[in-house]
Amino acid sequence: MLRVGLDTSPLALSKAGTARYLTHLLDGLEEDESVDLRRLSWGGDGKAAKIVRDTLWYPMRLERAAGREEVDVLHCPTMRAPLRSKLPLVVTIHDVAVLRHPETFNGWTRRYSARTLPRVAEAADAIVVGSHFSKDEVVEVLSVPETKVRVIPYGVGPPFTGQGPAADGDYVLAVSTLEPRKNFDRLVEGFLRSGLDGLELRVVGADGWGGVQVEGDRVVHLQGVDDDELARLYRGAVAVVYVSLYEGFGLPVLEAMASGTPVVAPAGRPYDEYADGIAFEVDPRNVDSIAHGLQRAVASGSQPIGVRRAADFSWDRAVQAHADLYRELAA
Amino acid sequence: MKPLIAVDADVLGRRRTGDETYAAALLRELAPIADQERIVAITRRPELVPDGIEPFELSARSQSVRMAFGLPRALRRLRPALAHFNYVVPPAYRGPSVITVHDLSFESDPGLMGPRDRFLFRTFVPRSARRADLVLAVSERTKRDLVEHYGIAEEKIVVTPNGVDPVFQPNGTTPEGPPYALFVGGIQPRKGPVTAIEALALVDGDLRLVLVGDEKRGGDEVRRAIMRLGLERRVELAGYVEHEGLASLYRGAACLVFPSRYEGFGLPVLEAMASGTPVVATTAGAVPEVAGEAAILVEPGNPAALADGIRQALADRERLVAAGIEWAKRFSWAETARRTLAAYRELL
Numbered sequence: 001m002l003r004v005g006l007d008t009s010p011l012a013l014s015k016a017g018t019a020r021y022l023t024h025l026l027d028g029l030e031e032d033e034s035v036d037l038r039r040l041s042w043g044g045d046g047k048a049a050k051i052v053r054d055t056l057w058y059p060m061r062l063e064r065a066a067g068r069e070e071v072d073v074l075h076c077p078t079m080r081a082p083l084r085s086k087l088p089l090v091v092t093i094h095d096v097a098v099l100r101h102p103e104t105f106n107g108w109t110r111r112y113s114a115r116t117l118p119r120v121a122e123a124a125d126a127i128v129v130g131s132h133f134s135k136d137e138v139v140e141v142l143s144v145p146e147t148k149v150r151v152i153p154y155g156v157g158p159p160f161t162g163q164g165p166a167a168d169g170d171y172v173l174a175v176s177t178l179e180p181r182k183n184f185d186r187l188v189e190g191f192l193r194s195g196l197d198g199l200e201l202r203v204v205g206a207d208g209w210g211g212v213q214v215e216g217d218r219v220v221h222l223q224g225v226d227d228d229e230l231a232r233l234y235r236g237a238v239a240v241v242y243v244s245l246y247e248g249f250g251l252p253v254l255e256a257m258a259s260g261t262p263v264v265a266p267a268g269r270p271y272d273e274y275a276d277g278i279a280f281e282v283d284p285r286n287v288d289s290i291a292h293g294l295q296r297a298v299a300s301g302s303q304p305i306g307v308r309r310a311a312d313f314s315w316d317r318a319v320q321a322h323a324d325l326y327r328e329l330a331a
Numbered sequence: 332m333k334p335l336i337a338v339d340a341d342v343l344g345r346r347r348t349g350d351e352t353y354a355a356a357l358l359r360e361l362a363p364i365a366d367q368e369r370i371v372a373i374t375r376r377p378e379l380v381p382d383g384i385e386p387f388e389l390s391a392r393s394q395s396v397r398m399a400f401g402l403p404r405a406l407r408r409l410r411p412a413l414a415h416f417n418y419v420v421p422p423a424y425r426g427p428s429v430i431t432v433h434d435l436s437f438e439s440d441p442g443l444m445g446p447r448d449r450f451l452f453r454t455f456v457p458r459s460a461r462r463a464d465l466v467l468a469v470s471e472r473t474k475r476d477l478v479e480h481y482g483i484a485e486e487k488i489v490v491t492p493n494g495v496d497p498v499f500q501p502n503g504t505t506p507e508g509p510p511y512a513l514f515v516g517g518i519q520p521r522k523g524p525v526t527a528i529e530a531l532a533l534v535d536g537d538l539r540l541v542l543v544g545d546e547k548r549g550g551d552e553v554r555r556a557i558m559r560l561g562l563e564r565r566v567e568l569a570g571y572v573e574h575e576g577l578a579s580l581y582r583g584a585a586c587l588v589f590p591s592r593y594e595g596f597g598l599p600v601l602e603a604m605a606s607g608t609p610v611v612a613t614t615a616g617a618v619p620e621v622a623g624e625a626a627i628l629v630e631p632g633n634p635a636a637l638a639d640g641i642r643q644a645l646a647d648r649e650r651l652v653a654a655g656i657e658w659a660k661r662f663s664w665a666e667t668a669r670r671t672l673a674a675y676r677e678l679l
Contacts, residue, residue, distance in 0.1 A: 277670045278670075295623075296661050301485075304485065
């Protein structure tokens with residue numbers, strides 16, 4: 001049986017997309033009877049614990065812990081990972097935003113990533129990314145050979161489906177952590193400029209950093225929303241808007257599609273890899289473009305093609321692709 | 332090998348205004364983006380098929396014979412992975428299919444179409460919509476009609492709004508010469524040409540009316556109305572006008588009058604807006620959804636209301652021109668093609 005060591009420390013952090021990815025990976029691997037899963041983690045979500053974990057545990061302790069468990073493969077599901085490894089090492093890099101747009105990250109993440117990410121990429125035997133766009137970015141920014149990078153698109157599944165209870169009210173929904181990269185200023189401005197006076201803007205997302213606030217007339221910030229409630233919000237929304245300035249994948253766009261709700265997303269990569277011909281495309285740096293996109297999306301009804309397309313992106317498929325990769329590296 | 336998609340493009344070159352514009356623009360915009368498939372257009376006019384799309388010539392003297400025999404035979408030869416039709420899937424074709432439904436005017440308002448055509452449409456369109464794997468509707472209104480009249484499952488209907496051709500744009504000049512209101516559409520009762528003429532009689536001054544479009548089942552009635560109201564000097568029947576000529580007619584017009592009684596989309600509304608021309612239209616069918624708040628909308632079949640609308644449009648020209656240009660920007664044939672290709676790819 002294949003023994004896989006998986007770093008589960010990121011579960012303590014509240015990065016929405018990463019947590020979703022890791023949760024599905026854990027559930028899927030637990031069910032896979034050909035895989036013996038070992039969870040590896042250290043410390044909690046306190047700031048001090050985080051710094052110790054980042055500076056000591058990942059670089060020095062994690063690989064030793066994995067060795068004690070006698071795993072065949074070690075998988076670090078975020079860019080935090082050992083800087084060298086005798087064990088076959090898989091690292092998931094969700095995006096290289098921290099190197100492309102360092103100004104949109106806090107100081108610690110920015111400095112830590114600039115130092116360690118190139119070495120982590122070097123140490124990894126395989127790098128998993130969620131889109132072909134991210135693959136090209138990783139190859140370019142981290143100078144790793146293309147053959148080392150595997151594209152395994154993210155997934156979507158229950159409770160994010162087209163059928164089911166929907167939240168009440170007339171609203172546009174935005175789902176993202178409140179941080180500068182998510183472009184909330186333009187999003188709110190675009191919403192207010194769209195003239196959609198009968199609608200409110202509901203924002204679901206944990207507080208991030210950088211003093212990002214969402215406020216204004218008809219703007220509501222919802223916190224502590226669980227997945228079932230989020231699924232109801234997706235289904236009940238007149239439209240979903242997602243205008244992040246840089247993303248490796250953009251999971252809320254796929255979740256909106258799966259819910260059959262019209263979605264506004266930036267034109268081009270990586271969204272065109274899964275939402276082409278479905279999303280209402282905008283230029284996220286242009287407030288008028290966002291406003292127009294919203295008007296178009298709101299005027300359109302349910303999106304059956306989005307539901308169909310999203311069905312191609314199951315988490316089972318993603319988990320299976322990971323298991324295949326582990327086997328390949330262990331052999 | 333790339334999968335083959337056959338598009339029934341019989342409307343090319345047949346002066347079928349909206350439907351023809353749709354087919355030509357769709358093929359043109361599909362060509363550069365359909366890089367993973369081969370697209371064949373089945374047409375009687377292969378020279379009108381844009382580069383990047385393979386023409387397949389199929390002559391047709393009778394539409395019924397073509398649908399019953401010619402088209403199925405062509406499809407048996409082509410053996411496409413998917414076929415895309417306008418309104419009707421030939422009964423003898425058994426493969427995967429998509430249809431585009433432009434409007435269900437023949438259901439909503441029985442008087443708007445000749446009895447024979449209406450019988451054929453009502454026989455074949457509902458069957459085809461049920462048969463097809465996906466139905467493309469050009470507007471939310473047409474989608475609603477498909478659900479309400481035929482009980483088609485919403486999950487099967489994809490709304491792919493029409494676009495507007497770049498040839499329709501302002502050229503910075505203000506119209507010269509005696510002012511005219513422009514009517515664009517087949518001269519048939521559904522488009523309300525008589526309402527436009529009656530409204531003109533109620534508008535004082537030297538405003539003229541130019542009607543552009545082939546005379547269908549309404550030519551005589553229109554001529555009688557012109558004579559009855561003594562408007563021979565103020566109304567001109569210009570017949571069918573090609574794209575470029577139409578573009579300059581739009582640009583030169585004081586406003587578009589679009590007194591339609593039912594529309595699945597209403598392309599002239601957008602074309603006029605894109606040309607920088609104020610629009611007076613009705614609240615019929617999909618028109619409100621296509622016109623947004625950038626037009627003056629009045630009740631259909633009411634000449635007095637239309638005349639009021641025309642006066643308003645002339646008085647409020649500047650605002651309507653700016654709003655129309657802005658609004659029309661959100662419709663493009665490239666977007667139509669992207670959404671259509673996404674639908675094809677779901678079935679391949």
